[in-house]
Every structure is written in structure tokens, then in C-alpha cells.
Amino acid sequence: MTGYALHLLRHGAPEQTGLLMGRTDCAPTPTGIAACVAKASGLNVAHLYASNLARCRQAGEAIGTAMNLPVTIDPRWRELDFGDWDGRAGAEIDSDALARFWADPDAHPPPHGERWSALAARVGAALDDLPPRPTLIVTHGGAIRAALHRLCGFDRRQLWSFDLPYGVLVSLSVWPGPRPNAQIASIQP
Numbered sequence: 001m002t003g004y005a006l007h008l009l010r011h012g013a014p015e016q017t018g019l020l021m022g023r024t025d026c027a028p029t030p031t032g033i034a035a036c037v038a039k040a041s042g043l044n045v046a047h048l049y050a051s052n053l054a055r056c057r058q059a060g061e062a063i064g065t066a067m068n069l070p071v072t073i074d075p076r077w078r079e080l081d082f083g084d085w086d087g088r089a090g091a092e093i094d095s096d097a098l099a100r101f102w103a104d105p106d107a108h109p110p111p112h113g114e115r116w117s118a119l120a121a122r123v124g125a126a127l128d129d130l131p132p133r134p135t136l137i138v139t140h141g142g143a144i145r146a147a148l149h150r151l152c153g154f155d156r157r158q159l160w161s162f163d164l165p166y167g168v169l170v171s172l173s174v175w176p177g178p179r180p181n182a183q184i185a186s187i188q189p
Contacts, residue, residue: 005134006151006182007043008144008170011055012036021055022079022113022142024087028055033062035167036138039188041066043136049126050138051077060138071138076126079140080105083113105156116156120146127151132176144170151182165189 012032014021036059048067050060052075064071085093100108105116123146139147145159151174164170168189172182 003173003175003182004132005043005045005185006130006147006172006174007040007045007134007136008147008172009036009039009059009136009138010141010144010164010166010168011051011059011138013166014055019087019089020082020085020093020110022082022086023053025053026055026087028058032166033059037062037066039167039169040136044134045069045136046133047131047135048072048138049074049077049130049135051075051079051140051143053078053140056138056140063136063138074126076122077137077139077143080116080119080142081110081114083110085110085113102160116146119143120149123147124150127180132174144168147172148184151180152184153181162187163189 011028012035013029014026015029016026040063048064048069048071050056050071050073052073057073060071090098101110109115119142123143127147127150141164144164148154149159170187171185173185174180174182
């Protein structure tokens with residue numbers, strides 16, 4: 001069986017930076033949208049998906065217009081829900097609680113927030129539903145890490161070592177099957 005290209009594009013810069021933005025629906029900057037459109041230009045894709053949050057949805061819509069391709073909005077590609085910490089700067093959060101979260105986000109999720117395993121499960125379900133054709137997904141850093149965990153087998157510690165700045169494009173070759181797997185083809189900051 002042949003593989004297919006899967007491109008994961010992190011949204012461009014939002015209007016507010018330096019915050020834990022999970023479900024917080026902050027608009028992207030025009031420059032952030034333009035950077036995503038530029039990064040996607042030249043990709044040969046048959047399907048385009050985006051998280052339903054504005055910072056991804058608006059970039060996905062602009063890419064769809066440029067590529068003459070409909071965008072499917074899928075909330076499973078949202079960022080981790082940071083619960084009570086959502087929309088707050090790290091400096092505003094108890095440093096010990098934040099350190100415990102980064103060390104083990106499953107055992108120490110944000111208060112009223114989402115566990116890492118829940119993010120990984122919903123992104124895994126979204127991956128399972130993808131058609132095996134070249135696909136671009138405009139999403140968030142946490143969702144990209146969850147996809148890399150599922151498809152490439154990276155553990156959480158390894159995933160935090162990836163630098164995924166705004167507008168980064170992670171391209172994978174995916175081999176479908178009962179348990180899809182992938183190989184990283186490129187990472188373009």
C-alpha cells in the first residue's frame with residue numbers, strides 16, 4: 001500500500017501572544033494569515049481541514065480561497081483545553097502547578113482542563129477519519145504534537161523538544177492501515 005502526504009500547518013501569529021490559548025478564540029493577525037497562505041502555496045493537496053477556532057479557521061479559509069479548495073472545519077483539531085488557565089499568561093499561574101503540568105500533563109492537567117490523553121484521543125480519531133489522499137490541516141501546536149505521538153510514536157518528552165513556532169509546516173508521509181504510521185518528511189519553520 002502506498003502512503004500519502006499529510007501536512008500539518010500551525011496557525012499564524014494571533015493578535016494576543018504569550019498566553020496559554022487552548023479554547024480561547026483569539027483572532028489571527030493579517031500577517032499570520034498571509035504567512036500560512038504563503039507556506040501552503042505550492043502544496044499539492046486534495047483535502048483541506050482546519051480547527052474551528054478563528055486563528056486556524058480564518059487561515060484555512062484563506063488557503064482554501066487561494067487553492068480553490070473547500071475547507072472542512074473539524075473541532076477535533078483544536079488545541080488542548082487549558083481550563084482555568086486558558087487565556088492567561090504563564091506568569092499568572094502557580095509555577096509549581098504549571099511545572100507539574102508540563103512534566104506530566106495527563107496526571108496534572110490544568111484545573112477544569114483537558115488531559116493530554118484526551119487531546120491525543122480526539123486527534124487520533126480525526127486522523128482515523130482522514131481519506132488516504134494528500135491533506136493539509138491548519139491546526140495548533142498541541143494537536144500537531146498529538147498527531148506526531150499517534151503517527152510516529154514519539155513520547156511526550158520527545159514531543160516537547162520540537163520547536164513548533166507560528167506558521168510551521170510539518171510534512172509527513174503516512175501509511176494507512178489498522179494502526180496508521182508515518183515518517184516526517186520535513187519541518188519548515
